Amino acid sequence: MNLLFRELKANSRSLLIWTLALAVLNFSLMALFPAFADGAEQMDEFMAMLPEEFARMFGLDRLNLAEPIGFYAIEAYFMVILFGGIFAAILGTTMLGKEEDEKTAEFLLAKPISRHYVVTGKVLATAIQLLVFNMVIGLVTLASFEIFAPDYSIGELLPLLVAPLVAQLALAALGLLLSVFITRRKSALSVGIGFVLGFYFLHAVAAISDKLEFLKFATPFWYMDAAGIVEHGGIELWKVAVLAGVAALSVGATYLLYKKKDIKI
Amino acid sequence: MNVIEARGLTKYYGKSRGIVDVDLTVAQGEIFGFIGPNGAGKSTTIRLLLNFIFPTRGHAQVLGKDIVKHSPAIKAEVGYIPGEVDYYDDMTAGELFAYSDRYYKKDCRQRTRQLVEMFDLDTKKKFRELSLGNKKKVAIIQALQHQPQLLVLDEPTGGLDPLMQRRFFQLLREENKGGVTVFFSSHILSEVQRLCHRVAIIGEGSVLKVEDMSDLRRTHFRNVRASFAGDVPDLDLPGILSSQVDNNTLQVFFGGDINELVACLSAHNLTGLWVEEPSLEDVFMHYYEEEGEQ
Known part of the structure; x- marks a missing residue:
């Protein structure tokens, strides 16, 4: 617990910055929706002119820009999942290695704690931060729908707010595994x-x-692809299972490797 | 009971040597010096004992517990001062002590206050704003705050001014009187001589010799340099361990009765005479050569 609180406190500023940036981004994009919906016909004509591959990449073939959910899925969702993914990965890749980079590992590991305790504290700190990150962004996004696009279905929106968290947890877990080996902050x-x-x-x-x-x-990103989720009417469970499996394996491997690791100081 | 007991402790980093077949026995209540030049394996040994790294082979016990299997239990009773002091930049010294305190079952606040007063440290300053000497004080306090049974010190005096060094040594002696065992690594012979009861000399990854400090004092190694008005005479004394002639100057590493040497030299016409305490390197080279001959 001691380590967990320390991690949360040490990371609080960067968490705040990332959360604010993406929440504001989502909010501002949704503020553009009314103007988009008004010019929907022109938009459709414009979209029809785009190359087919391009349209497919952004899911334009399956989503409707004139509807709130379609608009969100195309304009905002990829930012949350991509930038949120980067945030998650960096959290992971710096998590264990930073103690060695900042030469604080000698302090931490001289305390009466096991390597398992260290990994557990860091895993929990990462998961809690991602949870807070997505909850705040989710709430702000909900508010922006209420204000700018009240004609939406909550059942359709919720999966799009949860899906980035699933992808981020998997990315953070992969990052954590890498952080066993990457002990320089810059490379992390x-x-x-x-x-x-x-x-x-x-x-x-x-x-x-x-x-x-x-x-x-x-x-x-494919497992948590917005077009797929909207089309299917929710997140497919097997896709969640695959990403959860990747995360669990990465975290498991992290425990095993860190337990046997020679700490470089 | 032995506080530290290492048998055949060996560490290779890939192919490069850390330490090879180190045997160590440190009894409870000892101040044990661990001395050798840089790169000899002092820090490697300490890091093995604290399980920062894993032995390639061999094993060791600290406070009767296996260093790999029971590391957390060992650390509850060990205070460690690293050679290079680095803590979290964003914390003040006071926050660091509080953070450190929370890892131990006992309440360390009172002892921490005493130590802060003793070393006259400003606990409100951020760690990165502290001078090297003050950083070292932080390390000393966080190593002692939980009243450990064993202190492991890796070259702890670097950066401390002479006054603080004296206060620190005094503190170590007090702790030792109270039953604390001290494992003190250093490359400075004189500070080990001032403090330690026994000393292990380590070179190139192996323990070359373990000696009682009183025996080491009795051997009285000296570097003697004498310059002569005429040619350098041939001296034949049992205490001369090595000698070197440079123009009219004779340089001797001497380990016998100094009176015999002076008497012998006085028969010649001297223009100068220097008697110095040898550097650790000289003593170390002597042991190293002796080891080679055997």
Whole structure:
């Protein structure tokens, strides 16, 4: 608990900045919705002119920009899941290694605690931060719907607010596993940003190219893709299970590896 | 009871050597010096004992508990001062002590206040704003605040001014009188000589010799340099462990009765004579060569 509170306090500023930035972004995008809905016909004409692959990548073929949910899914959702994913990955990749980078591992591990305790504190701190992050953004987004697009169904919106959390938890867990090996903060940041952008690129490629469509299974963004969720009317359980499995395996491996690790100081 | 007992403790970092087959026995109530040049394996040994790293082979017990299996239980009774002091930049010294305190079952606040007063430390300052000497004080206080049974000190005096160093040594002696065992690593022979009861000399990853401090004092190693008006004479004394001639100057590493040497030298026409305490390197080289001959 001691370590958990310390982590939450130490990360509180960065959590606040990321949360505010994305909440404000969502709110401002939804503020544009009324203008979009008014010009829906022109928008449809414009969309029809876009190349087919491009439309597919953003789910324009399955979503309707003139409806609140469609608008949110196309304009705002990918920002939350992509930038939120980067936030989650960085949280993960810096989590364990930073004690070695800042040379505080010698202090922490001289306390009467086990390596398991350290990993548990860090895992909980990561999960709680992501929970708070998504809850605040979710509430702000709900408020923005009420204000700018009151004609929406909560049943359709809720899955879109929960899905980013699922993807972020998986990305953070992968990051945490990497942080066993990455003990320099700078490399932890670039690895965190890099592998999330890599996944996003895979997602785009799989959506555009028929031949490379199978790649979609390798990226968390496909599992929590907005168009898929809206089309299916919710998040498919097996997709949640896959991401939860990845997260559980990563965290499990982190416990095993960190328990046996030589701490570099 | 032995507080530290290591048998065949060995650590390789990949292919590069950390320590090889280190045997150590430190009894309860001892102040035990662990001395050797940089890179000899002092920090590696300490990090093994505290389970920051895992032994390649061999094993050790601290306070009767296995260093790998029971590390958390060991650490409840161990205070550690690292060689390089680094704590969380965003914390003040006071916050760090409170954070550290919460990891122990006992309440350390009173002892912490005493120590802060003793070392005259401003606990309101952020850690990164402290000077090296003050950072060291923070390390000393957080190592002692939970009243451990064993203190593990990795070159703890670097950065402390002479006054604080004296206060620190005094504190260690008091703690020791109260039953605390001290494991003190250093590369400075004189500070080990001032404080320790027994000393292990480590070089290139192996323990070369374990000696009682009183025995080490009795051997009285000296660096003697004598310059002569004429040619350097041939001296043949049992205490001369190595010698070197440079123009009219003779340099001797001497380990016998100094009176014999002076008597012998006085028969010649001297222009200068220097008798110095040898550096650790000289003593260490002597033991190292002796080890090589055996």
